[in-house]
Amino acid sequence: GGGVPKLAAPLFYLYDGDLWRLDSATAAPVNLTDSPETETSFALSPDRERIAFCRAAPGLDPADASLAVPSALWTMAASGGQAKLLAQVGVSCADPSFSLDGKTLAFAVDETGAVPTQWSIFTVAASGGTPKRIQAAGDAWSRFAPQWLEGGALIYVAQAEDGRHTLFLRAPGGE
Numbered sequence: 001g002g003g004v005p006k007l008a009a010p011l012f013y014l015y016d017g018d019l020w021r022l023d024s025a026t027a028a029p030v031n032l033t034d035s036p037e038t039e040t041s042f043a044l045s046p047d048r049e050r051i052a053f054c055r056a057a058p059g060l061d062p063a064d065a066s067l068a069v070p071s072a073l074w075t076m077a078a079s080g081g082q083a084k085l086l087a088q089v090g091v092s093c094a095d096p097s098f099s100l101d102g103k104t105l106a107f108a109v110d111e112t113g114a115v116p117t118q119w120s121i122f123t124v125a126a127s128g129g130t131p132k133r134i135q136a137a138g139d140a141w142s143r144f145a146p147q148w149l150e151g152g153a154l155i156y157v158a159q160a161e162d163g164r165h166t167l168f169l170r171a172p173g174g175e
Helices: none
Strands: 011-015 018-022 029-031 038-044 050-056 071-077 084-087 092-098 104-110 119-125 142-148 154-159 165-170
Antiparallel strands (some): 011 018, 018 029, 038 050, 092 104, 104 119
């Protein structure tokens, strides 16, 4: 029958603009980011100890496509606690992804706020540092949804100005 689900590990999710954890032992929800800002996307580190998330400025609706809502990349312990600003590049951030060793984050950045959004992929050390763009500025492809592969390669979606989509692979030698 029904009852409390048995989870092998905590489950993380976004709800009502906050990041939540559903505990594995009690299945009780815990609001990790109870704040006026809106969390829009997140990633859990491979060791499940850290969370990276994009946090939008308070008072603005990130779902409003006609408005470039400022957001930045933040991190915190998966158990909750003090969130730390990790990277603030361009206008907004999306799609954080931890490398397989948990040492680097890739994320999409809207550098201009123009509509339609032109995304670029940046990386930053998970411990902090200067974010780095991984492709040349100003080309026609909008890049988003990065995912790490073995050997430090990244794969991500790219959209051309005419609406065509493809996948790009970025290996240590180039795109």
